Amino acid sequence: MLNFVEVFNVMDVDPTTGRAVWTGLTGTRTALERDGFVIDPQAPAYCPRAWLDERGYLDSELARQHPRPWGI
Numbered sequence: 482m483l484n485f486v487e488v489f490n491v492m493d494v495d496p497t498t499g500r501a502v503w504t505g506l507t508g509t510r511t512a513l514e515r516d517g518f519v520i521d522p523q524a525p526a527y528c529p530r531a532w533l534d535e536r537g538y539l540d541s542e543l544a545r546q547h548p549r550p551w552g553i
Contacts, residue, residue, distance in 0.1 A: 484529060484530045484531070485527045485528065485529055485530065486509060486527065486528060486529075486530045486533065487509065487510065487525045487526075487527055488507050488508060488509055488525065488526050488527065488528050488533075488539055489507065489508065489509075489510065489513055489520050489521065489524060489525055489526070490503050490504075490506070490507050490524070490526070491503070491504045491505075491506035491507065491508065491513065491518055492504065492521075505541075506538055506539075507526070507528075507538065507539040507541075508533075508536075508537050508538040508539065509533065509537040509538075511537055512536055512537025512538055515537075528544065529547075531543075532544050532547075
């Protein structure tokens with residue numbers, strides 16, 4: 482069994498359009514709550530626990546090195 486963890490994208494609101502824009506950060510629920518971000522519980526993704534850095538955020542360089550059939 483693979484060791485996957487639930488992660489969420491950190492989004493900002495574009496002031497000109499009002500649309501959500503990805504900030505480039507993806508992290509665990511614990512990391513996002515600790516850093517003051519609001520979580521949309523209906524928008525989780527999953528990634529291997531080994532792809533997280535020590536802060537609980539997705540290491541995008543490590544994730545890019547591994548092919549996967551889903552988006553993060």
